[in-house]
Amino acid sequence: MSKIPPQNGRVAPIRTIREQIAGRLRADILSGALPRGSKLREQELAERFGVSRGPIRDVLMQLGQHGLVVSEPNCGSRVSDAPAEWMQPLVVKVRREIEIRALRRSIRRLDEADLKRLETIVDELGEVCREGDMSRIGELDLAFHECLLECAGEPDLLDVWRPIVTRMILHYSRLLEMEQIHAEHYAIFEAVRDRDLSRAIAALEQNIQ
Known part of the structure; x- marks a missing residue:
């Protein structure tokens, strides 16, 4: 399994691969690297992070609970929009x-x-x-x-x-x-x-x- 490199040379206190993925996606969303409304496709993310789709699905669910991701039936997941x-x-x-x-x-x-x-x-x-x-x-x-x-x-x-x-x-x-x-x-x-x-x-x- 591939490992996600630390950002800016810092070694973050991360315990699991899911936490690493969640942290990286959260940072990408908050910085605008993943713009509002961007589609988040499980297969593409699984390939990016070198994991199966299971951990990706868990991470998207977690980010959804935190308001950063919206998941809709038959439409997949996307980055949330800012409040009106x-x-x-x-x-x-x-x-x-x-x-x-x-x-x-x-x-x-x-x-x-x-x-x-x-x-x-x-x-x-x-x-x-x-x-x-x-x-x-x-x-x-x-x-x-x-x-x-x-x-x-x-x-x-x-x-x-x-x-x-x-x-x-x-x-x-x-x-x-x-x-x-x-x-x-x-x-x-x-x-x-x-x-x-x-x-x-x-x-x-x-x-x-």
């Missing part, structure tokens, strides 16, 4: 409410390991922003916010959040503002590290627009 313009304010509002709720629950529960994980993500985000690596920016943006959600200890909240935030990033033109992206996430991290809930909420709202 009129839906953007609603999506932003719902995402803010979910993440603020998570912050209220997690900010006093974070231990040193949690803070180190957040800091590591922010540091790498700064590095890839300087490099202009669009796909990694999207991945690390998601990873940072997902870490905050996980620390809240509410799996159901995380399940509601994932499809909202991934669809939102499909429409995220602010990714072009590289330095600002890192600065906004670092401001959230600093406030969380200092256990300053009001400052953390303000920084979060600045970031989610």
Whole structure:
């Protein structure tokens, strides 16, 4: 079985071939390498990654649960479209409410390991922003916010959040503002590290627009 090479020379902490494929397809979608509406054919993807169609089918199902892929009977799978313009304010509002709720629950529960994980993500985000690596920016943006959600200890909240935030990033033109992206996430991290809930909420709202 062929192995997928690490991106940009980094060795990612990946355990299974399915996770590798899901990570690569997620990066391709978020960076625009796979444009919105692109057909995702199981056989072509199986040949690309050197696997059978079974793992590809599982990955497409997973990405569908996260809002990045749409599968329709007799039509196959395709990359999701971004939410319609009129839906953007609603999506932003719902995402803010979910993440603020998570912050209220997690900010006093974070231990040193949690803070180190957040800091590591922010540091790498700064590095890839300087490099202009669009796909990694999207991945690390998601990873940072997902870490905050996980620390809240509410799996159901995380399940509601994932499809909202991934669809939102499909429409995220602010990714072009590289330095600002890192600065906004670092401001959230600093406030969380200092256990300053009001400052953390303000920084979060600045970031989610």
